[in-house]
Amino acid sequence: AGTIAVTLHINGTEYNLQIDPRVTLLDVLREYIGLTGTKKGCDHGQCGACTVLVDGYRINSCLTLAVSYDGEQITTIEGLAEGEDLHPVQEAFLHHDAFQCGYCTPGQIMSAVGLLLEGHAKTDADIREQMSGNICRCGAYANIFAAVRELCN
Numbered sequence: 001a002g003t004i005a006v007t008l009h010i011n012g013t014e015y016n017l018q019i020d021p022r023v024t025l026l027d028v029l030r031e032y033i034g035l036t037g038t039k040k041g042c043d044h045g046q047c048g049a050c051t052v053l054v055d056g057y058r059i060n061s062c063l064t065l066a067v068s069y070d071g072e073q074i075t076t077i078e079g080l081a082e083g084e085d086l087h088p089v090q091e092a093f094l095h096h097d098a099f100q101c102g103y104c105t106p107g108q109i110m111s112a113v114g115l116l117l118e119g120h121a122k123t124d125a126d127i128r129e130q131m132s133g134n135i136c137r138c139g140a141y142a143n144i145f146a147a148v149r150e151l152c153n
């Protein structure tokens with residue numbers, strides 16, 4: 001019952017979907033399209049594991065309905081690397097060992113990419129504030145901060 005047609009542009013690929021208008025962007029990414037790099041931590045906007053970019057801006061994909069992104073450009077963690085070449089944020093996370101279990105890492109990396117695109121993080125306090133929507137249960141914050149700090153220099 002009641003599905004509607006939506007076109008999403010995800011990591012440069014166009015997806016023409018027929019979806020329930022009540023489904024979140026996160027569930028469309030993971031369940032309909034199979035892009036499971038984007039994680040579901042809390043499913044209510046508190047952990048940041050589901051962070052993706054829409055036209056370069058960070059959103060919590062668990063809080064948003066997929067239908068509201070008809071025609072928009074969405075970038076997920078799977079869209080960052082170019083072939084064998086990792087994105088600079090991915091390289092920095094590796095270099096600084098900025099994870100333990102890795103569950104929050106896609107969201108942390110997407111948030112850092114968004115932070116850099118937004119370009120408003122000038123100080124250490126700015127970085128901490130602008131990364132504060134991404135929770136890490138392992139407490140890898142010091143290394144995550146170091147990775148993002150390096151890229152803001």
Ligand code: FES
Nearest residue numbers: 041042043048062
């Ligand atoms: Fe979306 Fe936690 S899963 S913020």
